Amino acid sequence: MHPTAADAASKFDPSRAGEYAQQSRIALAGYDACHELSACMLAASLGAGRTAQVLVAGAGGTAQEIVCAARLEPAWRFTAVDPSRPMLDLAMARLAEVGLASCTQAVQGVVEDLPAMPLYDAATLIGVLHHLPGDDAKLGILKAIAARLKPGAPLILAGNYRAYASEPLLLAAWGERWRMQGASADEVEAKLGKILQGADPPASEEAVHALLAEAGFAAPQRFFGSLFWGAWMARKRGG
Structure with a gap:
């Protein structure tokens, strides 16, 4: 495990994992709307009713991005990656509760642990980037995601930005x-x-754009905001 990812994951111990669903909805006004719109943006990008393999980085907790996307697009399949075992267990329990566990492969670890092939049709990174200390760690996860996406594939990136x-x-x-x-x-x-x-968090929206560009993504489009939180969609360059 990358040391920075380990440091970030260590914050999400069993006690914090257990309160995550409630606390995240207080911390982010519009939590459910952001996840619903993320699924809608992916469906609009990929085309409704098609099959797709979706990488969900930092999937632990509520698994809300998978819940929303799977209900909208039942033919999609998901690889859920998270370095925190308590958070990943919580996510898979939620998916089992709503009858969606069969469409998801759970991987404890970081994106770099995944094989280089096959490539994914889309990816999400929601509520993760601001937990990674320093630009190198942020750029590292974005590059790892880009390396596992097909050219032109969309990424949903959402999280806090700007120094609080x-x-x-x-x-x-x-x-x-x-x-x-x-x-x-x-x-x-x-x-x-x-x-x-x-x-x-990244220092500004311009900093978010710069990280995405350096990682290999085209200029992003922001589709949601709430206080410090922003959500963008960007495509991997080359498609």
């Missing part, structure tokens, strides 16, 4: 979002402190 402290009003609104869900003032302060110390 650089946008004090958005950060304060994020705190109010937690307060709206019943957190006390002390709990809000603790959550914001943990956020400020525990993640390393």
Whole structure:
């Protein structure tokens, strides 16, 4: 396992994995909408009703990207990769609960662990990039995904961007979002402190574009935003 991926995965221990479904929906206003639109963007890109092999990097947790995509496109098949065993187990349990486990292959590890062939028709990387420290780790996972995609294949990339402290009003609104869900003032302060110390989002949308370009993707199109969160679709160059 790549050391940076191991460091990121270590944060998602069994206790954090267990609360992930609830906490992620508070942290990201529009969580379900983002995942639904991600599936719609992929279907619009690939063509409705076709078969496809989809790589889902960082799939652990709710498996929401697979749930939405599989319900929209039942002929798609998924390879779910995550370095955190508790998070991957949680994802597969969710898929079993909704009757979708049979369409998904689970792989504990990182994208680099996957074989070079066959190539995938599409990929997703949702809620992962801001957990990887430094641009080298971010670029590494994007390059690994690009190497396993067919030319012209779409990637859905979604996550936080911009340094949190650089946008004090958005950060304060994020705190109010937690307060709206019943957190006390002390709990809000603790959550914001943990956020400020525990993640390393790309510095700007331009930085996201630059990472994608260097990894081998064409200019992305943003289709969703919520406070610090953005979601883009980009195609692997060459198609």
